[in-house]
Amino acid sequence: MFQGLTGWHLLIVLAVILLLFGAAKLPALAKSMGQSARVFKSEMKEMKRDDEVAAASEAPRATDIGTTPTVAPEPRRSTDPTV
Numbered sequence: 001m002f003q004g005l006t007g008w009h010l011l012i013v014l015a016v017i018l019l020l021f022g023a024a025k026l027p028a029l030a031k032s033m034g035q036s037a038r039v040f041k042s043e044m045k046e047m048k049r050d051d052e053v054a055a056a057s058e059a060p061r062a063t064d065i066g067t068t069p070t071v072a073p074e075p076r077r078s079t080d081p082t083v
Contacts, residue, residue: 021029
């Protein structure tokens with residue numbers, strides 16, 4: 001579809017974009033896109049950190065390794081032979 005595009009075609013497309021949006025709006029548009037990319041990147045880092053924290057909390061803790069599980073005491077038995 002775009003195999004026949006040359007440098008002149010790209011220049012014409014850029015000129016049309018400049019006419020549509022105006023020279024004053026292009027820097028604001030670029031700044032907005034940069035801020036959006038920065039926010040997206042920080043959110044991705046936050047999600048990755050949350051996943052790592054969740055995975056670490058599911059792993060066995062060092063204090064749990066080698067300990068015996070607690071067992072409930074047996075009920076007291078009556079010493080009365082009639083029971």
